[in-house]
Amino acid sequence: MYNNDSRLQVNKGKLRLKNPVLSASGTFGYGKELESVANPDFYGAIALKGITVNSRAGNTPPRLVEVAGGIINAIGLQNDGVKDFVKNKVLPLKKYDTAIVANINGIKEDDYCVIAEQLEGTPIDYIEINVSCPNLEGGGVEFGKNARSIGSIVKKVKERTSIPLMLKLTPQVTDITEMVRAAEDNGIDIVTLINTYPAMAIDINTRKPVLGNVVGGFSGPGVKPMAIRLIWEVKKVTNLPIIGMGGICGWQDAIEFMLAGADAVAVGTWHFIDPSIAQKINQGILDYMNIHGFKSVSEIAGYTWRHHHESKKNRHNCCT
Amino acid sequence: MIVSQSSVVSVTSLSADYFVIAFDAPQIAPLCKPGHFLNFRIENNYDILLRRPMAVFDVDGSIVKSLIKVVGKGTRWLSQRRVGDQLNVIGPLGNGFFDAQNARRIFIVAGGVGLAPLYFYLKKARSFSVETIFFYGARTANHLLFIDDLQEFSTQCVFITEDGSFGEKGLSTDILESYCEKVNLSAQNDIVMSCGPNPMLFRVAQFAESKQIPCQVSLESYMGCGGGVCLSCVIPARSYEQDGQAFFKLCTDGPVIDSRRIDMKFFTMAH
Ligand SMILES: Cc1cc2nc3c(=O)[nH]c(=O)nc-3n(C[C@H](O)[C@H](O)[C@H](O)COP(=O)(O)OP(=O)(O)OC[C@H]3O[C@@H](n4cnc5c(N)ncnc54)[C@H](O)[C@@H]3O)c2cc1C
Ligand SMILES: Cc1cc2nc3c(=O)[nH]c(=O)nc-3n(C[C@H](O)[C@H](O)[C@H](O)COP(=O)(O)O)c2cc1C
Numbered sequence: 353m354y355n356n357d358s359r360l361q362v363n364k365g366k367l368r369l370k371n372p373v374l375s376a377s378g379t380f381g382y383g384k385e386l387e388s389v390a391n392p393d394f395y396g397a398i399a400l401k402g403i404t405v406n407s408r409a410g411n412t413p414p415r416l417v418e419v420a421g422g423i424i425n426a427i428g429l430q431n432d433g434v435k436d437f438v439k440n441k442v443l444p445l446k447k448y449d450t451a452i453v454a455n456i457n458g459i460k461e462d463d464y465c466v467i468a469e470q471l472e473g474t475p476i477d478y479i480e481i482n483v484s485c486p487n488l489e490g491g492g493v494e495f496g497k498n499a500r501s502i503g504s505i506v507k508k509v510k511e512r513t514s515i516p517l518m519l520k521l522t523p524q525v526t527d528i529t530e531m532v533r534a535a536e537d538n539g540i541d542i543v544t545l546i547n548t549y550p551a552m553a554i555d556i557n558t559r560k561p562v563l564g565n566v567v568g569g570f571s572g573p574g575v576k577p578m579a580i581r582l583i584w585e586v587k588k589v590t591n592l593p594i595i596g597m598g599g600i601c602g603w604q605d606a607i608e609f610m611l612a613g614a615d616a617v618a619v620g621t622w623h624f625i626d627p628s629i630a631q632k633i634n635q636g637i638l639d640y641m642n643i644h645g646f647k648s649v650s651e652i653a654g655y656t657w658r659h660h661h662e663s664k665k666n667r668h669n670c671c672t
Numbered sequence: 673m674i675v676s677q678s679s680v681v682s683v684t685s686l687s688a689d690y691f692v693i694a695f696d697a698p699q700i701a702p703l704c705k706p707g708h709f710l711n712f713r714i715e716n717n718y719d720i721l722l723r724r725p726m727a728v729f730d731v732d733g734s735i736v737k738s739l740i741k742v743v744g745k746g747t748r749w750l751s752q753r754r755v756g757d758q759l760n761v762i763g764p765l766g767n768g769f770f771d772a773q774n775a776r777r778i779f780i781v782a783g784g785v786g787l788a789p790l791y792f793y794l795k796k797a798r799s800f801s802v803e804t805i806f807f808y809g810a811r812t813a814n815h816l817l818f819i820d821d822l823q824e825f826s827t828q829c830v831f832i833t834e835d836g837s838f839g840e841k842g843l844s845t846d847i848l849e850s851y852c853e854k855v856n857l858s859a860q861n862d863i864v865m866s867c868g869p870n871p872m873l874f875r876v877a878q879f880a881e882s883k884q885i886p887c888q889v890s891l892e893s894y895m896g897c898g899g900g901v902c903l904s905c906v907i908p909a910r911s912y913e914q915d916g917q918a919f920f921k922l923c924t925d926g927p928v929i930d931s932r933r934i935d936m937k938f939f940t941m942a943h
């Protein structure tokens with residue numbers, strides 16, 4: 353099966369995946385729902401729907417609306433809490449040949465620690481600290497905009513768990529490199545980006561906001577160029593493994609993210625349109641490697657970044 | 673749940689805004705039950721992203737059909753398909769109408785394009801011995817579809833138009849209620865099934881509950897994935913204790929739901 357082709361393996365720092373395609377949190381449920389059309393086995397890892405300490409009912413509907421170039425969602429982190437997650441959601445995933453990522457969310461800094469402690473000893477392979485949810489009152493994205501909060505959360509969670517840690521970054525910051533530095537200084541293993549952009553839509557006939565929550569997060573093909581640029585920025589300051597996402601709709605987009613510096617990619621919104629996209633991306637990457645003479649995905653990761661900066665260096669050299 | 677690349681077999685225009693699209697889907701067809709739905713990919717670049725959900729209207733061998741009302745870009749795109757075009761369809765999805773084989777009599781109330789899943793139900797119900805009273809309302813005579821079929825498939829069919837241009841004049845809910853005043857209703861033997869605009873469903877559900885008759889309604893909500901992963905299609909549950917959660921996922925717990933499980937404020941919410 354091409355999803356298991358050894359040329360697709362990702363081995364960088366703590367990130368060890370059989371292939372570079374992940375599901376983005378919130379777009380793949382708890383892994384089993386789409387099994388008949390999107391088997392978790394096809395993925396390098398699956399990031400599950402975000403969880404909180406206690407259960408949350410989520411926002412008042414409507415929770416989602418299509419707009420030009422994407423969708424706006426305001427789900428509001430509906431979930432049954434970490435206890436139920438450990439008891440009912442995680443174990444059934446053991447049978448799949450894929451890594452499992454728990455996406456954890458907090459209203460208070462300590463929430464992240466409480467959840468991380470409960471995930472210890474479960475089949476969870478990675479914890480994704482989500483400091484970028486726009487749909488969480490208090491906490492959520494507010495932590496993600498503040499380097500000090502990021503540093504403090506990463507440090508505390510690191511002390512509580514041996515599970516490798518990912519940090520999910522928001523695009524809604526003036527300087528994303530500051531956030532990455534704060535996370536790296538405090539021991540983060542992997543960075544994932546981007547979460548959604550804050551957005552809103554109004555129904556011109558009713559003259560009311562479309563979403564029950566008024567504002568939500570924008571995702572889908574429209575965000576891709578902004579996401580690519582942020583990967584490029586992050587690459588400047590870190591050599592940590594990067595998982596890139598934001599508007600991936602096919603293998604070409606995945607390659608673009610990797611050329612910019614991503615070691616692996618995640619598909620979110622496009623699962624709703626084409627649930628069998630993971631196989632297609634892995635197949636597309638292999639075809640691309642054959643045509644362009646790459647021997648492993650690690651050669652693609654950061655290719656454009658490296659070449660751009662080397663040629664810039666050479667230009668400087670010849671001028672001096 | 674199957675993803676099918678299917679050929680369009682026919683697109684039949686029924687009126688200015690209604691059409692039936694039929695496509696060949698040998699893997700999906702045998703799995704379809706009344707109340708199930710399909711999720712159509714609209715392949716016109718990035719103008720329309722999300723799939724569009726449509727009820728299964730009929731199955732004929734390997735051919736699956738949807739009855740569609742043109743309301744916007746996606747439904748217009750579907751109406752413009754030609755024989756032989758390829759359609760990417762996911763289905764069947766959701767839970768259909770549940771078992772009513774023990775019922776003696778089913779009151780079926782269809783409004784507008786809500787006819788789609790109920791037509792299929794009525795057609796299938798011929799195979800078990802149950803009395804079917806079909807109430808079908810539309811704005812005018814021109815909006816009533818498949819009159820002959822409905823008369824043939826049902827024990828009795830009552831047509832209702834708002835302007836009185838065909839059948840009874842008024843709202844289907846009024847006609848249902850006055851019809852039921854003349855018969856003996858029983859919680860053991862009777863069932864109500866309904867699909868249509870929310871104000872109609874609200875009154876049908878209220879009526880059935882006031883008579884303590886089980887009522888199954890097929891609902892609509894805005895769907896992201898259609899497969900239970902995005903949590904966008906949720907509708908509020910009436911009883912937290914019974915259901916253990918504040919919301920249902922309409923795509924996987926529905927679209928057909930026992931009306932007693934729905935928080936009635938759903939029917940007056942914006943969608
Ligand atoms: C379970 C289910 C079964 C349905 N069955 C039928 C059917 O048999 N025949 C039929 O004609 N219609 C049916 N509908 C309604 C149909 O899905 C919408 O009319 C269609 O999506 C409109 O698309 P559009 O691009 O033409 O319109 P747009 O201009 O995009 O939208 C018009 C309205 O359609 C609805 N809509 C748009 N996108 C979605 C979406 N992704 N999910 C749900 N609703 C949406 C919204 O209410 C919106 O305001 C069903 C809906 C659901 C949820
Ligand atoms: C419906 C929906 C729910 C989401 N829920 C979460 C979540 O619970 N946690 C999280 O970190 N990101 C969540 N996201 C963000 C995605 O994981 C992803 O970062 C974002 O959608 C960008 O990728 P895309 O353009 O491919 O969708 C959600 C996105 C969508 C569309």
Ligand code: FES
Nearest residue numbers: 897898903905923
């Ligand atoms: S439409 Fe995604 S969960 Fe129902």
